[in-house]
Amino acid sequence: MSSMLLMNKSINYKRGFEQMRELNRLFKKLIHTAAGRKRFVLATIGLSLAVLLILAAVQLQANYDELLHSKTNRDSVANFLVINKELSDRNIGATALSKEEIEDIKNQPFVEKVGLLTPSRFKASIQSSSDRFPFFTDIAFESVGAEFIDVQSSGWDWKETSPYIPIIAPNMFLDFYNFQFSFSQNLPQLTQQVVQMIVFKVNVYTPNGILSFNGRVVGFSDRISSLLVPESFMQWGNRQFGKSQDSKPSRLIIRTRDPGNPALVQYLQAKKLVTDADKTRFSRYRKIVEMVVNLSWISGAILFVFAMMIFTLFIQLTIASCKEEIILLITLGVAPQQLRKFLMRQFFPVTVWIVLLSLILIAVLQWLFASILSARQIYLSALPSLNIVWVALLVLLLIRLSNLAAIRKYIRHRSAKNQPKTS
Numbered sequence: 001m002s003s004m005l006l007m008n009k010s011i012n013y014k015r016g017f018e019q020m021r022e023l024n025r026l027f028k029k030l031i032h033t034a035a036g037r038k039r040f041v042l043a044t045i046g047l048s049l050a051v052l053l054i055l056a057a058v059q060l061q062a063n064y065d066e067l068l069h070s071k072t073n074r075d076s077v078a079n080f081l082v083i084n085k086e087l088s089d090r091n092i093g094a095t096a097l098s099k100e101e102i103e104d105i106k107n108q109p110f111v112e113k114v115g116l117l118t119p120s121r122f123k124a125s126i127q128s129s130s131d132r133f134p135f136f137t138d139i140a141f142e143s144v145g146a147e148f149i150d151v152q153s154s155g156w157d158w159k160e161t162s163p164y165i166p167i168i169a170p171n172m173f174l175d176f177y178n179f180q181f182s183f184s185q186n187l188p189q190l191t192q193q194v195v196q197m198i199v200f201k202v203n204v205y206t207p208n209g210i211l212s213f214n215g216r217v218v219g220f221s222d223r224i225s226s227l228l229v230p231e232s233f234m235q236w237g238n239r240q241f242g243k244s245q246d247s248k249p250s251r252l253i254i255r256t257r258d259p260g261n262p263a264l265v266q267y268l269q270a271k272k273l274v275t276d277a278d279k280t281r282f283s284r285y286r287k288i289v290e291m292v293v294n295l296s297w298i299s300g301a302i303l304f305v306f307a308m309m310i311f312t313l314f315i316q317l318t319i320a321s322c323k324e325e326i327i328l329l330i331t332l333g334v335a336p337q338q339l340r341k342f343l344m345r346q347f348f349p350v351t352v353w354i355v356l357l358s359l360i361l362i363a364v365l366q367w368l369f370a371s372i373l374s375a376r377q378i379y380l381s382a383l384p385s386l387n388i389v390w391v392a393l394l395v396l397l398l399i400r401l402s403n404l405a406a407i408r409k410y411i412r413h414r415s416a417k418n419q420p421k422t423s
Contacts, residue, residue, distance in 0.1 A: 044350060051355055052358045052362070053299065055358050055359065055362050055392060056362060057299075059362055062384075063369075066381065067378070067380065079258075079259055080254070081253065081276065082251055082275060082276065083254060083268070084097075084252075084275075085273060085274070095250050096249065097252060102252065105254065108264075110258065110263055111254050111255075112255045112256060114252055114254050115147070115148040115253045115254075115255075116145075116249045117142050117226075117252055118142060118144070118235075119141075119142050120142070120234060120237060120238065121237075121241075121242035122241040122243065123138070123243075124204050125137065125138045126202050127201050129201050130198075133187070141226075141227050141229045143228060143231045143233070144224065144231070148223075148224075148255070149168065149221065150222065151168050151219030151220070153168075155216075155218050156230060157230060158230040159232065164213070164216045165213050165214070165215040165230075166230060167202075167215050167227055167228065167229055168224075168228040169195075169220055169221070169228075170221050170224065171222050173227075174190070174220060177190065195217050196216065196218065196219075198216070198217070200215040200216070204237065204241055206240075206241045207241075224253065340407050344400075344403065344407065347403055348400055348403060351396065351399045351400075355396055359384070359392055362384050366380075
C-alpha cells in the first residue's frame with residue numbers, strides 16, 4: 001500500500017514538473033515574441049532609469065553632506081568667524097557684548113565653540129629698533145585663546161621675564177605695508193621671513209612714563225585681522241596699565257562647522273551682528289543647492305513609482321497573454337502558491353540585475369567624480385555611500401512586494417473564476 005502511495009506521489013510530482021516546464025517554455029515564447037520583447041525592453045529600461053536616478057539622488061545627498069561637513073574639506077579660515085555688533089548712530093559707544101548675548105551665541109546649534117577677543121585697555125605704539133628701517137605707529141592689541149589661532153609657534157607664551165613679546169600679525173597688514181605704505185615712505189618691501197627676524201620696540205604708555213619691551217612677529221594670520229599677543233601679556237597689561245576696568249569684549253570669534261549655514265546668517269541678521277561677508281556669502285546659494293538636491297530626490301521617487309507601475313503592468317499583460325494556459329493548469333490541480341513562485345522566478349531576477357548594475361555604475365561614477373575633485377583639492381570618498389546599499393535593498397523589497405501583489409491578485413482572480421458554482 002505504501003509503495004503505491006509513493007508511486008502516485010512520484011507520478012504527480014513528475015506530472016507537475018512537466019506542467020511547470022511546459023509553462024516555462026510558454027512564458028519564454030510569449031516574452032520573446034515581438035510584442036512581448038518590446039514591452040519587456042521598455043519596462044526594463046524604465047525601471048533601470050528610475051533605480052539609477054534614485055540611487056544617484058542618495059549618493060548626491062551623501063556627497064553634499066561630505067563636502068559641507070567632512071574634516072578634509074573644512075576651511076581652517078572660513079570656519080572661524082569674528083563677530084561684533086553692527087555699528088549705527090544708535091549704538092555708538094555701546095557695542096560691548098553682554099554676558100547674556102555671549103551665552104545666547106554659545107547655545108546656538110551651529111556654534112561649536114566661542115572665544116572672546118580681549119582688547120588692550122592701554123595706549124601702545126610699535127617702532128623699529130634699527131635706524132636703517134625707520135618705522136613708528138600707534139597700535140592696539142587683542143588676545144584670544146590659543147585654540148582659535150591659526151599660527152603654530154613654540155614661542156607663543158609670555159612671562160614678565162620673557163625676552164620679548166610674541167606678536168601675530170594679519171597678512172593684510174603686511175600686504176598694506178608692502179604695496180602701499182612702503183612706497184609712500186620710501187621704505188623697503190619685506191617678506192614674512194624678514195619681518196620675523198626683526199626685533200621691534202613695543203612702547204606701553206603708563207602713568208609713570210613709557211615702558212618699552214622687545215617684540216617679535218612669530219607668525220601671520222588669515223583668520224583674525226588684528227595684532228594678537230598672548231593672553232598672559234594682555235591680562236598683565238590691562239591689570240597694570242589699563243585705563244578702564246570694563247572687561248566686556250566687543251568682539252568674539254566662533255568656530256562653526258558650516259559658515260554658509262542659512263540659519264547662522266539669519267541669526268546674525270536678527271541679532272544685528274556682523275562678520276566677514278565673504279565667509280558667509282555661500283549661504284545665498286546654499287538654499288538653491290539644497291533645493292536641487294531635494295528635487296533630485298523627488299524626481300527620482302516619482303520616476304521610480306511610475307517605473308514600478310510600468311513593470312507591474314508588463315507582468316500583468318504577460319500573464320494575461322497566457323490566461324487560458326494558467327486556467328488549464330489550475331484546473332489540472334497546480335497549486336496557486338506553486339504558480340506564484342514560478343511566476344516570481346520569471347520576473348524578479350531581472351530587477352536584481354537592474355539594481356546590481358545600477359550600484360556598479362554609481363560606484364564607477366563616484367570614483368571618477370572623486371578623482372576629478374581631488375585634483376582640485378576637494379576631497380570626496382572614492383567609495384559610494386553605504387546608504388545607497390540600504391536604499392537598493394529597500395528598492396528590491398518594494399519591487400518584490402509589488403510584483404508579488406500583482407501576481408497573487410491575478411492568480412486569486414483566475415482561481416476564483418475557475419471554481420465550480422454550487423447550486
